[in-house]
Amino acid sequence: MKSFLIFALSLAGGLGAAQNITERSTVNGACNGSGGAPGVCIDTKACSADGGSFISDACPGTPDNIKCCTKTKCGSGGNCRFTSSCDGTTKTGLCPGPDNFKCCEPKGTPKPPVTGLPKKVLDKAMEAKGIPYNFGGGSCSGPTGNPKGFDCSGLVSWAVCKVTGRNLFSENLRVTRDMYCASEAKRKYKKVAFSNRQLGDAVFFGGYNCDCADHRDSIHHVGLMMDSGWRMWNALKTGTKVREDSFKGWSGNNKPCPYVIRFA
Numbered sequence: 065m066k067s068f069l070i071f072a073l074s075l076a077g078g079l080g081a082a083q084n085i086t087e088r089s090t091v092n093g094a095c096n097g098s099g100g101a102p103g104v105c106i107d108t109k110a111c112s113a114d115g116g117s118f119i120s121d122a123c124p125g126t127p128d129n130i131k132c133c134t135k136t137k138c139g140s141g142g143n144c145r146f147t148s149s150c151d152g153t154t155k156t157g158l159c160p161g162p163d164n165f166k167c168c169e170p171k172g173t174p175k176p177p178v179t180g181l182p183k184k185v186l187d188k189a190m191e192a193k194g195i196p197y198n199f200g201g202g203s204c205s206g207p208t209g210n211p212k213g214f215d216c217s218g219l220v221s222w223a224v225c226k227v228t229g230r231n232l233f234s235e236n237l238r239v240t241r242d243m244y245c246a247s248e249a250k251r252k253y254k255k256v257a258f259s260n261r262q263l264g265d266a267v268f269f270g271g272y273n274c275d276c277a278d279h280r281d282s283i284h285h286v287g288l289m290m291d292s293g294w295r296m297w298n299a300l301k302t303g304t305k306v307r308e309d310s311f312k313g314w315s316g317n318n319k320p321c322p323y324v325i326r327f328a
Contacts, residue, residue, distance in 0.1 A: 088125030092162045094146060095122045097134030102145040104161035106133050113319075114160035115259045116144070133160055138259070139292075142169035157293025157312075158259060181227065182264025185327045186288045189223035189297050192306045197299045202238070204231050214299045216240060216286050219306060220266055223288070224327060241283040244268045244321065245276035255323040265289045265324035267296055269314065274321035282317060289324065 089095060089105050097103035098119050105123035111133035112118075122132030135144040135158075142152070144159035150168035158167040198209040202218020204225040214222065217240045221232040237243045237251065243266070248254060261267060268286050272279035287298030287309070294312035299305075311320060 089123040089130075091126055091130055092165075093123070095132035097122065097132045101134040101136050101143065102149065103132040103134040104144075104146070104165045105130050106161045108133075111160050114158075115257075116160045135159055138167035139169045142167045144168070155292060157261075157291070181327050182262070184227045184264075185220075185223045186264045186290065186297060188226050189219055189288050189306075192219060192222070192299075195299075195306045197302055197304050197306070199302065201299075203233055214306060216299050217243060219299045220286055220288060228327075240268060240286045241270075241276075241280045243286065243325065244274065244283050244323075245280050251325070253325050253327055256326050258320055258322050258324055261289050261324045262292045262326075263289055265326050267311075267324050268321040269311070269318050270321055271317035271319070274323075283321065285318070287311075 091105055093105050095103045095105050098117070103122070105126055107129050108118055108131050111131065114135065116133045116135040118131035118133045120131055123130050138144055138158040139155045142155070144165060145168045147154055147164045147166055150166070152168050152170045154166040154168055156166055159165050192207070192214060195207050196211045196213035197215060198207070198211060198213030199215050200218070201207055201209040201212070202214040202222050204222065206222065207213045217238050221238040225231055225233070232238050232243070237246055243251065256265065258267070265288070266286055267289050268274060268283055270279070270283035272282050274283050285298070287296035289295070290297055290308060294310045295308060296311060297308055300307070300309055314320065
């Protein structure tokens with residue numbers, strides 16, 4: 065009888081171990097978040113940086129920093145899920161995690177094209193394609209310096225000037241950190257959460273979470289969004305020309321700031 069009991073307990077332990085193996089998760093794998101919301105097992109820092117929230121104990125078998133991350137609001141009434149389970153339309157650049165974890169918008173969600181001032185500013189800036197980068201370059205009249213060119217904020221300010229007639233140079237708003245950190249009353253353009261970025265928005269980059277109170281000098285670059293994902297039009301750095309770049313994966317002192325400026 066004793067031998068049978070030991071055998072039974074061993075068998076139960078073996079079945080339990082087998083069950084645990086089947087329940088193990090993988091990094092970037094699917095999971096169920098709070099309330100059963102679809103999620104992805106990723107690093108908690110990456111989850112928070114993209115506006116998601118995470119819960120513990122939903123990604124068994126992964127390192128301690130990997131948690132089940134969900135983002136239940138994105139795009140136009142959507143939430144983040146794996147593309148294989150989306151029966152609507154997907155939008156890139158709005159969700160944390162791997163490339164196949166995207167913002168899923170319900171069928172029939174209207175997607176009006178971006179028009180008006182934001183698009184006009186981007187279109188004007190794109191006319192500067194191929195002009196050299198020149199630190200401090202740019203005015204309402206066009207590229208300046210030797211060689212004649214634009215730096216990042218000079219390009220944006222020139223485009224705004226040509227489209228609206230407003231001179232950000234003379235208003236002391238052409239420097240990247242001054243434009244980002246100015247009061248709304250002075251800037252006259254609203255800040256919008258980075259997660260809601262769209263074509264024509266000015267996207268900024270800097271370390272320390274772009275804190276204007278203590279680390280405003282870390283805000284060092286600006287470009288114009290070409291969509292709601294990761295493509296931007298900019299004058300990047302010395303040795304380059306005005307062009308399109310992708311900032312997907314940029315981090316550290318080059319990570320995007322929490323807000324964009326919308327020229328509207």
